[in-house]
Amino acid sequence: MSERIEIDALVVGAGPAGLMAAEVISAAGHDVLVAEAKPSPARKFLMAGKSGLNLTKNEPMERFLDAYAPLHPTLRNALEAFGPQEVIAWAEGLGQDIFTGSSGRVFPKAMKASPLLRAWLARLEARGVTMRRNWRMVGLGNVTEFDTPEGPVCMQAKTVILALGGASWARLGSNGAWVDMVSPFAQIAPFTPSNVGLLLDWTPHMTRHFGRPVKGVKLTAGAFESRGEFVISKRGLEGGGIYAVTRGLREGATLTLDLLPDWDEEKVKQALIQRKTKETLTKFLKRALRLTPEKIALVMECAGPQPNDLMTALKALKITAAQLRPMDEAISTAGGVRFESLTERLESRIKPGLFFAGEMLDWDAPTGGYLLTACPATGRLAGQGALTKLS
Structure with a gap:
């Protein structure tokens, strides 16, 4: 027989979005229970912090918001209320010293990520937030049902906030398995990969360049551009520069590289006409254009050892x-619950009290800080919506 528990607010998912919703609601004095399917909270958050936890991007607000284009008004409101400066202040309030690169x-x-997470969880515990680990949601309706180590549990909550992640990194808990349970209460766009590397079948001559970074390049895919670096790997290309143009690639655009983004075409043209008669292309590109071995390898691989149009190979490879x-x-996914099926406080239009x-x-x-900022920002907005409902 299922145990039945009543509570003011149930938060399902203990990542940054769910924890922020719990923080907002508990700060107003309401009882909050956070249910996490994994043995420990915020696993993807901790994984992201292994290479240095990039909390946000400190830049003018409109430029910051441009990173989310196309930007739904509800997400804009969430980010304007809890953007880069608020994220910095929040982290400092948890005793973390912050710096901007x-x-x-x-x-x-x-x-x-671990010191910040420990301080955050301690603050939530001090406010009376209950954390339940290894609680897997198996039903969503008039009650929320869980499989737990102690057996089935039914939660009767006045408000429910779902923060279950996207559909990447399944081993950390984000697997999109919630879609069937949620679809009666909200419209859902199909998931697609974002911030993900590219698969390429390299010829053997690329082997010696595996693991090497490529810097000083402009990447373009449709309407999206990046000046970030990337890495040549055994399986293809990966890194921040590639991730920034994923949206264009996902829409079918071809990836184009400008290997000399600080040179205009006239400057490149003047350099090309200075090639010596018996000089190999590799030596010429290294001497006259100062291309790195990795860039030269990409030219040879993608345009051939003797490109018919060297200008295009250099400026639009x-x-x-x-x-x-x-x-x-993928680091993240696009798709998920559509904003159009929610209110401006992220509440289901079909099922009141579900956020x-x-x-x-x-x-x-x-x-680059954009992904992480939007999670607590939307968690905060959903928490505020739940408070309105509770009052």
């Missing part, structure tokens, strides 16, 4: 036959 990216000085890696290898937050919502953004 030369690129505008914001990190805790500890360069880890097309990477054809590339495919996006599988969704579970949504975080990556399970249908939005997209590149890495």
